[in-house]
Amino acid sequence: MTVLDPAMVPPRDARAAFRDGLVTPTAGWSAGWAQANLLALPKDRAYDFLLFAQRNPKACPVLDVTEPGEISASIFDGDLRTDLPAYRVYEHGEQVAEVGDVRDHWRDDLVCFLIGCSFTFEAALLDAGVPVRHLERKSNVPMYRTNRACRPAGTLSGPLVVSMRPVPPELVATAVRVTSRYPAVHGAPVHVGDPAALGVADLGRPDYGDPVEVRPGEIPVFWACGVTPQAAVAASRPPFAIGHAPGHMAITDVRDSAYAVP
Amino acid sequence: MTVLDPAMVPPRDARAAFRDGLVTPTAGWSAGWAQANLLALPKDRAYDFLLFAQRNPKACPVLDVTEPGEISASIFDGDLRTDLPAYRVYEHGEQVAEVGDVRDHWRDDLVCFLIGCSFTFEAALLDAGVPVRHLERKSNVPMYRTNRACRPAGTLSGPLVVSMRPVPPELVATAVRVTSRYPAVHGAPVHVGDPAALGVADLGRPDYGDPVEVRPGEIPVFWACGVTPQAAVAASRPPFAIGHAPGHMAITDVRDSAYAVP
Structure with missing residues (x-):
């Protein structure tokens, strides 16, 4: 049996592995590719969150926002409902499930926010x-x-x-x-x-x-940390939300270098 | 009569002069203080604009967002309805007025977006x-x-x-x-x-x-350029909007150095 080095797995293959059921933190996976936090909220709460992100840019740097009900994103050519290793589902701020697939919880009014993750700069730290x-x-x-x-x-x-x-x-x-x-x-x-x-x-x-x-x-x-949005969900109790399980990130199709400034 | 050098006028005094009726482009005014573009939209269009800004960050870097109806902002300790030198009022994308005071046009559902302005870096260019x-x-x-x-x-x-x-x-x-x-x-x-x-x-x-x-x-x-939002208003025809007259900016209470990265 071949033991894969997760750092060498390209984003598409990592997402396929997670879709197929692998549950693992993504630290060290797909070296050189940006990772992202997920928060999905109903459209009627989307403005509040986008403004929350604008007001807390260190914790909530927004990389991408989907249209309501969309299941992929411009920086994530996969299925946001299945291609992360694990998710947390919240009702009124209470976590009601931690699952590897949220298709059963999905709603057509959900807007997905992809938020920068510090795993992205860890390759640069090692370098x-x-x-x-x-x-x-x-x-x-x-x-x-x-x-x-x-x-x-x-x-x-x-x-x-x-x-x-x-x-x-x-x-x-x-x-x-x-x-x-x-x-x-x-x-x-x-x-x-x-x-x-x-x-x-x-x-x-x-x-x-x-x-x-x-x-x-x-x-x-x-x-x-991009778990800050989920702490806000827990504190503020919106009727419904989905996040990634902390550390179990969306691996994007964007090079980490694309987010570097000179 | 003393001729003031506009570069030496502090933000509070510049705003007072504009409130008192002075109409002038603000390039070169209040050297060392950040200037900002204004776009005010009804709350029901605010999400669209905040998302537009997220998707077009070079043109629309959001510095501050007010609560609906608020007339000052955390970075602007003045009256957003009177303390810019000139404003443009739009109905369905058509400019219906250019005035020095928009109190007669104000609505309680307006959200004000303050957007970075390149006048801010001109002192650094000169330096x-x-x-x-x-x-x-x-x-x-x-x-x-x-x-x-x-x-x-x-x-x-x-x-x-x-x-x-x-x-x-x-x-x-x-x-x-x-x-x-x-x-x-x-x-x-x-x-x-x-x-x-x-x-x-x-x-x-x-x-x-x-x-x-x-x-x-x-x-x-x-x-x-931060006039991009007003070009979007002209192209997209929201029912109502207010912007600054191009070049006639909000002079903020934030040092331009606060917006510099290393």
Whole structure:
């Protein structure tokens, strides 16, 4: 049996594998291709979310928006209902299902928002010599709800969610420099060091994803995270929403370099 | 009588002068402070416009969005109905008025979009030694409707509008480099040279603003322009809209450096 290196799997094949039932975090998959968060909301809530994204651009950089009921997107030549590894379905802010296929939950009035994901810049971090612990461990990135409120928009409000990567002190500046080139996929960190200042009591107990070891001397570095929209769904309780399962992303047909600035 | 240098007038005083009746293009005013385009649309068209902006980010970088009926904005501590030098009022895409005060036209369901303006980076161009002809002539910048269609969104479609500045050949690279640092106010040029390729037949007859001399050897350099939303209004004929008169901008309370990237 051949063991595939997920980094070498092209987006189309990754989507086919997920459509066929594979459930896995997508960190490290399809190196060089941008990944995206998904939030699908009924059309009558779409303006609130698009405005929420405009007001919280670090957490919610919008890469693409579908027409109501559309199941693919200009940056995603697949089926948004089946081609992510896992989804979460929400009713009035409560998660009612986590499934690998949301065709049974689909509605024709859903607008899909694809939002930049920090997995996109991890290849650039590795290229620059910055180790990425959750890639070494083949686990999901740890994510935390913070004590920072997003700017509300209409019916939507909620806390900022962050992802965390431990970085050796001599490489923190490099990590900032490299990721600041990717504003469309969360860009530079929002916070370096002291988790308590973000209201994160225990790095070992993330709200989403898997914990990772922070070795002595390493600095926890926090980036705004595209799970923030789902935290807003949980806090604001719209009648219906679908998101990706955190860390189980849409792998797009856009090169990560397309989202880099000079 | 003291002759004021408009570049030295702070935003609050500029807005007061416009509120008191002064009508002038704002190029060169309040150096160091960001300027913004205005589009006000009824709430039921706001989603279409916000999506249009997301799909056409070079032309429509959204800096701020008001709540329906609100008359100031987080980046504009003035009255959006009176504190710009001039406005255009549209009904079904036809301009029905150009006035210095739109209080008589105001509606409580209007959402105001403030969109980045390339006047914002002109101080940086001057600092870098790039001459800006319309500032030398104390005239408005020339703007042109192009043959490039914007990506439509819902009920909105229309052509890309560009502003033009003639640049000596040896400074074109500098102009690109400097302005690319300001993506929120249109960023790098969309086109360098040959106006005909954009469908602009005669640089001497701009669609908005004033013509400027292009000296022998100078290269016309084109930036996406925040009048694009008004061209979409003219093309798409929403029942009602208000915009600024081209070149007669909202002077904000945000430093232009706040919109610069590293």
